[in-house]
Amino acid sequence: MPRKQEDRDIGIALLGLGNVGAGVVKLLEDNAAAIRDRLGARIVVRAIAVRAPGKKKRLVEVDPALLTTDINATIDRDDVDVVCELIGGETEARAAVLRAIERGKHVVTANKALLAAHGEEIFAAAEARGVDVYYEAAVCGGVPIIRALREGLASDRVEWLLGIVNGTSNYILTEMADKGRAFGDVLKEAQDKGYAEADPTLDVSGGDAAHKLAILLMLAFGTTVDAAAIPREGIDTLDPIDFEYAKRFGYVIKPVVYGHEHAGGVEARVHPAMVPDRWMLADVAGARNALYVHSYALGPSMYYGAGAGMMPTAMAVVSDVIEIARNIQAQSGGARPARRHRAIARKPLLDPGDVRSRYYLRFTVADKPGVLGRLTTVLGERDVSIRQVVQHGSGGADGGGPVHVVVLTHEARERDVRAALATISSLPAVTSPARLIRVFE
Amino acid sequence: MPRKQEDRDIGIALLGLGNVGAGVVKLLEDNAAAIRDRLGARIVVRAIAVRAPGKKKRLVEVDPALLTTDINATIDRDDVDVVCELIGGETEARAAVLRAIERGKHVVTANKALLAAHGEEIFAAAEARGVDVYYEAAVCGGVPIIRALREGLASDRVEWLLGIVNGTSNYILTEMADKGRAFGDVLKEAQDKGYAEADPTLDVSGGDAAHKLAILLMLAFGTTVDAAAIPREGIDTLDPIDFEYAKRFGYVIKPVVYGHEHAGGVEARVHPAMVPDRWMLADVAGARNALYVHSYALGPSMYYGAGAGMMPTAMAVVSDVIEIARNIQAQSGGARPARRHRAIARKPLLDPGDVRSRYYLRFTVADKPGVLGRLTTVLGERDVSIRQVVQHGSGGADGGGPVHVVVLTHEARERDVRAALATISSLPAVTSPARLIRVFE
Numbered sequence: 001m002p003r004k005q006e007d008r009d010i011g012i013a014l015l016g017l018g019n020v021g022a023g024v025v026k027l028l029e030d031n032a033a034a035i036r037d038r039l040g041a042r043i044v045v046r047a048i049a050v051r052a053p054g055k056k057k058r059l060v061e062v063d064p065a066l067l068t069t070d071i072n073a074t075i076d077r078d079d080v081d082v083v084c085e086l087i088g089g090e091t092e093a094r095a096a097v098l099r100a101i102e103r104g105k106h107v108v109t110a111n112k113a114l115l116a117a118h119g120e121e122i123f124a125a126a127e128a129r130g131v132d133v134y135y136e137a138a139v140c141g142g143v144p145i146i147r148a149l150r151e152g153l154a155s156d157r158v159e160w161l162l163g164i165v166n167g168t169s170n171y172i173l174t175e176m177a178d179k180g181r182a183f184g185d186v187l188k189e190a191q192d193k194g195y196a197e198a199d200p201t202l203d204v205s206g207g208d209a210a211h212k213l214a215i216l217l218m219l220a221f222g223t224t225v226d227a228a229a230i231p232r233e234g235i236d237t238l239d240p241i242d243f244e245y246a247k248r249f250g251y252v253i254k255p256v257v258y259g260h261e262h263a264g265g266v267e268a269r270v271h272p273a274m275v276p277d278r279w280m281l282a283d284v285a286g287a288r289n290a291l292y293v294h295s296y297a298l299g300p301s302m303y304y305g306a307g308a309g310m311m312p313t314a315m316a317v318v319s320d321v322i323e324i325a326r327n328i329q330a331q332s333g334g335a336r337p338a339r340r341h342r343a344i345a346r347k348p349l350l351d352p353g354d355v356r357s358r359y360y361l362r363f364t365v366a367d368k369p370g371v372l373g374r375l376t377t378v379l380g381e382r383d384v385s386i387r388q389v390v391q392h393g394s395g396g397a398d399g400g401g402p403v404h405v406v407v408l409t410h411e412a413r414e415r416d417v418r419a420a421l422a423t424i425s426s427l428p429a430v431t432s433p434a435r436l437i438r439v440f441e
Numbered sequence: 442m443p444r445k446q447e448d449r450d451i452g453i454a455l456l457g458l459g460n461v462g463a464g465v466v467k468l469l470e471d472n473a474a475a476i477r478d479r480l481g482a483r484i485v486v487r488a489i490a491v492r493a494p495g496k497k498k499r500l501v502e503v504d505p506a507l508l509t510t511d512i513n514a515t516i517d518r519d520d521v522d523v524v525c526e527l528i529g530g531e532t533e534a535r536a537a538v539l540r541a542i543e544r545g546k547h548v549v550t551a552n553k554a555l556l557a558a559h560g561e562e563i564f565a566a567a568e569a570r571g572v573d574v575y576y577e578a579a580v581c582g583g584v585p586i587i588r589a590l591r592e593g594l595a596s597d598r599v600e601w602l603l604g605i606v607n608g609t610s611n612y613i614l615t616e617m618a619d620k621g622r623a624f625g626d627v628l629k630e631a632q633d634k635g636y637a638e639a640d641p642t643l644d645v646s647g648g649d650a651a652h653k654l655a656i657l658l659m660l661a662f663g664t665t666v667d668a669a670a671i672p673r674e675g676i677d678t679l680d681p682i683d684f685e686y687a688k689r690f691g692y693v694i695k696p697v698v699y700g701h702e703h704a705g706g707v708e709a710r711v712h713p714a715m716v717p718d719r720w721m722l723a724d725v726a727g728a729r730n731a732l733y734v735h736s737y738a739l740g741p742s743m744y745y746g747a748g749a750g751m752m753p754t755a756m757a758v759v760s761d762v763i764e765i766a767r768n769i770q771a772q773s774g775g776a777r778p779a780r781r782h783r784a785i786a787r788k789p790l791l792d793p794g795d796v797r798s799r800y801y802l803r804f805t806v807a808d809k810p811g812v813l814g815r816l817t818t819v820l821g822e823r824d825v826s827i828r829q830v831v832q833h834g835s836g837g838a839d840g841g842g843p844v845h846v847v848v849l850t851h852e853a854r855e856r857d858v859r860a861a862l863a864t865i866s867s868l869p870a871v872t873s874p875a876r877l878i879r880v881f882e
Contacts, residue, residue, distance in 0.1 A: 027596060027738055034598055037663070038782050136593070142739040144593025151592075152577070152585025155468060155759035157475055222478070280745065283721050297468055297756035298583040301746030304721065306739055315738035318596035326777055335771030341479050 007040040010325040011079040013105075014048040015071055015096055016086035020110055020137070021048065022059035023314025024084065035318070039325055043318070049074040059310065075100045082324050084317055085109040094118050101125045101133070106333060108320040110137035110313055116211035116227040119218065123338050130334035132327055134320035139212045140165055140289040142312030143305040144319070149219040149293070150340045157296040158220035160260035162275075162440065165212040167287035167308040168196045168203040169235050169255035173272065174285045177243045177252060183236055195287065206232035206255070206270040213257040213268055216291070221261045222341030225268060231352045232270035242362060242435060245392075245406050246274050249360075252282040253437065265348035267355050274360055274439045280304075353415035358387075358439040361407040361417075363424065364432045367393070371429045375405060378427075382420040385410040402431050408439065448481040451766040452520040454546075455489040456512055456537055457527035461551055461578070462489065463500035464755025465525065476759070480766055484759070490515040500751065516541045523765050525758055526550040535559050542566045542574070547774060549761040551578035551754055557652035557668040560659065564779050571775035573768055575761035580653045581606055581730040583753030584746040585760070590660040590734070591781045598737040599661040601701035603716075603881065606653040608728035608749040609637045609644040610676050610696035614713065615726045618684045618693060624677055636728065647673035647696070647711035654698040654709055657732070662702045663782030666709060672793040673711035683803060683876060686847050687715050690801075690829070693723040694878065706789035708796050715801055715880045721745075794856035799880040800825075802848040802858075804865065805873045808834070812870045816846060819868075823861040826851040843872050849880065 014021045028035070028043055036042050045066060053067035068074055075083055075096060083100035085107060087093045093114045098121075100107050107126065109115065115122065115138055126133045136146045140163070149158070164170050168190065175186040187204065190196035202208045214227035235255050246253050251274035260267040275281050280302055284290040289307025294300050306312035327333040365371045376386060387410050393403035409417070421434045455462045469476070469484055477483050486507060494508035509515055516524050516537060524541035526548060528534045534555045539562075541548050548567065550556065556563065556579055567574045577587045581604070590599070605611050609631065616627040628645065631637035643649045655668035676696050687694050692715035701708040716722050721743055725731040730748025735741050747753035768774040806812045817827060828851050834844035850858070862875045 023738075031596060031598055031737070035596060037784055038595065038778075040783050142597075143742055144589050147588055147593050148585050151764055152588050152760060153756070154479065154763040155472060155476060156583075156756050157472055278724070280721050280724050283719070283724070295756075296472070297464075297752040299747050299753060301584055301744075303742075303744055305742030311738040312740060315594070315597050315736075319593060322595040323592055327771075327773075330768075330771075330773035330776030332768070332771035332773035332776065335773065336767055337479075342481050343478055 007329065009042045009044045010081050010321065010328065011044055011046045011077070012082045012084055012321055013046055013074045013077065013080040014084050014086060015074065016088070017048050017050045017058060017062070018086065019059065019310045020313045020317060021086045023310035024086070024317050025060045025062055027311065027314045027318050035322065039322060041325060041329070043321055043325065046077055046079050047074045071096055072099060075105060076103055080105060081328060082106045082108060082321050084321065085111055086317070087111070088113070090114055090117055097122055098125055101129050101131055104129060104131060106132040106324045108134050108317055108324070110135070110317055112138040112208065112211040112215060116214040119215070120224055120344065126334070126338060132324050132334050132336070133338045134323060135215070136320050137313045137316035139215050140291060140303070140305070141307040141309065142315045143289060143291070143303050143307065144316070145291050145303045146219065148303055149216070153293070153295055153298065154340065156298055158261070159294045159296060160258070161216060161220055161291060161293045162281065163216070163257050163289070163291035164254055164281060164284050165257055165289050165291070165307060166203055166209045166255055167289060168200065169209070170284065170289070171195060171287045172204070173235060173238070173253055173255055176238065176240060177247070180240050180243065182240055183238060204236050205234040209255065209257050209270045213259060213270060216257070217259050217266060217268060218344065219340045220259060221266055221347065222344055223266055223347035224344055225266065225346070225349055229349055230268045230270060233272065235272050238272055239435065241404070242437060245362065246360070249408065250277050251275060251439065252277050254281060254284070262350065265350045267350045269352065269355070272437060274437055276441065353413070353418070355414050356411045357414070358411055358441055359409045359417055360437040360439050361409065361421070362435040363405040363407070363430060364402050365405055366429045366431060367401055367403040368429055372405060374427060374429070375407070375424055378423045379407065379409070379420050382416040384412040384417055384420050448770065450483045450485045451522050451762065451769065452485055452487045453523045453525055453762055454487055454515045454518065454521040455525050455527060456515065457529070458489050458491045458499060458503070459527065460500065460751045461754045461758060462527045464751035465527070465758050466501045466503055468752065468755045468759050476763065480763060482766060482770070484762055484766065487518055487520050488515045512537055513540060516546060517544055521546060522769060523547045523549060523762050525762065526552060527758070528552070529554070531555055531558055538563055539566055542570050542572055545570060545572060547573040547765045549575050549758055549765070551576070551758055553579040553649065553652040553656060557655040560656070561665055561785065567775065567779060573765050573775050573777070574779045575764060576656070577761050578754045578757035580656050581732060581744070581746070582748040582750065583756045584730060584732070584744050584748065585757070586732050586744045587660065589744055590657070594734070594736055594739065595781065597739055599702070600735045600737060601699070602657060602661055602732060602734045603722065604657065604698050604730070604732035605695055605722060605725050606698055606730050606732070606748060607644055607650045607696055608730060609641065610650070611725065611730070612636060612728045613645070614676060614679070614694055614696055617679065617681060618688070621681050621684065623681055624679060645677050646675040650696065650698050650711045654700060654711060657698070658700050658707060658709055659785065660781045661700060662707055662788065663785055664707055664788035665785055666707065666787070666790055670790055671709045671711060674713065676713050679713055680876065682845070683878060686801070686803065690849065691718050692716060692880065693718050695722060695725070703791065706791045708791045710793065710796070712879060715878055717882065794854070794859070796855050797852045798855070799852055799882055800850045800858055801878040801880050802850065802862070803876040804846040804848070804871060805843050806846055807870045807872060808842055808844045809870055813846060815868060815870070816848070816865055819864045820848065820850070820861050823857040825853040825858055825861050
């Protein structure tokens, strides 16, 4: 049996001192005694690389002597065991992480965009060099979902997963559902309060969620996918009226990621969806995240908590540092897999047109006799089987004005649904494009 | 950096071939290819110790040559790296686990009673001998809650936790709540169907939950407690009428464990409790388990899934074996902590009388003028402040018959509440003992 090496201090370097970096500094201070007790050693910040060391306003006070603009020198320090990459973005972060690995430093990163785009390269470099790369904070913030998939479910076979992994989107949809507010209105408030980025595109378009889904697919199914190729729809086209109808039918609209391994490839998508209001996922409100996993042996399991925020994200980063410190103490740094599977294949993404799901379809039509029959006939001709259809609104005082026809379908192939919608949109009675939201049951 | 040793087969011995043991055999077969892919090695069952090797009816088919009655010889085999203790009970299991450790074998156990009673001894022996002890299956079955606390939240400080950790109790209370059935009726059906043990005492009395809570307290707060000293109330005294009132007030009755670290010691208790129906814990139905954790940095997080059952529990056992196999491959077997804290203290349990919580109190009283006033006066004199009081029932055609007075209190000290109940029970108008259920908000 190997002997533990002396419990020496573990030196870390922070690249970046924004929200998460400040949280790491604060958590290391606040929980210093507990961490030392658990680890038998201290975690000591040796240097912090920032863009502007002279900047006055920071979220935490740090010794100015720790601050530097020289990322490379920070990484290269002899007294640094672990480099925490908290810069964000892809180019600079990639260079820093690869340099750290090359210098034999272990790495902790919270950067989902980086891992989604360059994960293969980074994990391969780390394996070759014998260093650890941990990334718990990259998905669902502080919720230990990476560990759950990699270790907790190591013996199981994940069949599918359904998650709420973008806090900003979930916050916006929760507000829209609870208060009947419009998308733009909630977004603006969230930006004013600092919850949403000045440029919220990555959040509301599903881009950030796609990055996270790519990491989840790697862990769950042992596949790398091109995150940019994951079909996605943003939440910015949702209307308050759809939240009302969702409620009436017993659903809640949530911004979800979905992954499912089939014999022919991996089904992966990012979009708003209706989930039954009795599901736990429906209760995941505000900026909270959750991942629901369905696996062969365990069946359903769920993991829930803060998906973002200074302290929750910092918690995941520092827990990763502790894990690496334990590896160092066990003289097994770099010897444990960063991923769940050894062999990572590039499995094909299924063509979205071939994928089957349930749909909520809302048509805006002139309130004339025969329109409903025409709609349902077109759907039927395309093998889209209807579970429920409801017409809302009277069409105005004299009739003939626009009304909503809401259709809930059974499971149908997306290609067929799209074809039906194309035909329907060309009908004279249809006054605006159909609204489509996928439904889970 | 250490080099990985050759990816040789990992030999395991199973002690016991009941429900969980059979699940392990089945899972190793069903997921053999996936496990080999993830580990680069096979996990091979070398021997299975059973009481009656000739027994005809087993849950899985196994090679008869694997079966033996000789536990010690099974443990001692040279080709066994990991001993999976699936016997249950304390005496024989303790001897087997200590022998395995002494022989330098790593151990996986699902035995909460064993760890609650002899955890200190076992962990100390394993540390001294340099072997791993993993026990994910001991709490919440397949839900990776041990890992979440030990690694995922390694940098955090757990403030309190609230869990549903006994599937049988939760199944019974779910049936009582959903169908208005009586306790004994549901229990009998559960026994007939094999969900509940022939002797259900450990489940319905809270004893099993107390064992699991003791393990959670060790992980969360770094304390060992005497599980037998944890205050507990069973679910066997609950009346259907309390489920009706709970519903009316917006609560669901759940069998919970609660742990909270205070400056003066650890508050720990096992009892049925009312939780708000909007909480996720209220949705944990049937035999499912969940743990809700509130920690300093992460805030609330929750972990949910199958808390028992052949395949879910086996999944946790085999994931533990994979973890040990990875340690062996990293040549760091026995070098990582089995617990979250290095220094485990024996912190005092708070006196239940000193603990504050909210209460639901149901009094059965004669419907006479002044009774309600008398009750509320006694409560007030004991500093038990009332949030809501409702009188139900008309007292029969002529009045004067028994009615229910239901009181929801603000936070109050248990000693004060008990004293008030003692006084109230001596009032002539009170016809039967008060019913007390704790309330979370």
